[in-house]
Amino acid sequence: MTALQEERTTDDLRALAERAGRELEDATALEILQWAAKTFGDRFCVTSSMEDAVVAHLASRALPGVDVVFLDTGYHFPETIGTRDAVEAVMDVNVITLTPRRTVAEQDAEYGPRLHERDPDLCCALRKVKPLEEGLKGYQAWATGLRRDESETRANTPVVGWDEKRGKVKISPIAKWSQEDVQTYVTEHGVLTNPLLTDGYASVGCAPCTRRVLEGEDARAGRWAGRSKTECGLHG
Numbered sequence: 001m002t003a004l005q006e007e008r009t010t011d012d013l014r015a016l017a018e019r020a021g022r023e024l025e026d027a028t029a030l031e032i033l034q035w036a037a038k039t040f041g042d043r044f045c046v047t048s049s050m051e052d053a054v055v056a057h058l059a060s061r062a063l064p065g066v067d068v069v070f071l072d073t074g075y076h077f078p079e080t081i082g083t084r085d086a087v088e089a090v091m092d093v094n095v096i097t098l099t100p101r102r103t104v105a106e107q108d109a110e111y112g113p114r115l116h117e118r119d120p121d122l123c124c125a126l127r128k129v130k131p132l133e134e135g136l137k138g139y140q141a142w143a144t145g146l147r148r149d150e151s152e153t154r155a156n157t158p159v160v161g162w163d164e165k166r167g168k169v170k171i172s173p174i175a176k177w178s179q180e181d182v183q184t185y186v187t188e189h190g191v192l193t194n195p196l197l198t199d200g201y202a203s204v205g206c207a208p209c210t211r212r213v214l215e216g217e218d219a220r221a222g223r224w225a226g227r228s229k230t231e232c233g234l235h236g
């Protein structure tokens, strides 16, 4: 970490995010990540749900050995854990797995079984939001794979924005990409993807809260299906 990176205040970071959001709107995903690598160095990480490794792959081109943060909620499909292990084995990245304070068994004992059915917001808060908050503490900036075309709630995602809740710069380098752009990148670069994507799932989250999508549904329709919930709280 450079002295300049060390000295930045929250106001500096917010101003940096707002300016970069305007200036990088037309930049490519790789250019955005190269800016992030240069600006934040090792105080920058990528978060990945291991639905695919597109952003991790792009980031590793901009910053070899980049930290890739994965939240292991204890409820993942085995295919997701397998994708995480494969990414760790073959890509030039440093995978960091965050775990919630309580195991699923401990949560069941304290809150009762299947909290995800009764109070998914609390379950996500305990198993995703809190661990990520703690895991991101040492970073000034984090990158996500959010895309504007995924759902209405993501339609205004900036390529670089300010994460007020965490006091960090939030980078969404593929915000402007379509599903077709993702597929093209995956094919051209042989990027690892979660096998569930070829088994009817369009978006992959925790097993109890994810189903296959039906024809004509948007990519996130299979998440918390039948509930008003559309986001886990990581991006709110």
Ligand code: SF4
Pocket (backbone or CB within 6 Å): 073, 075, 115, 116, 119, 120, 121, 123, 124, 125, 127, 128, 205, 206, 207, 208, 209, 232
């Ligand atoms: S997605 Fe479902 S199982 Fe996973 S943390 Fe949220 S409520 Fe719990």
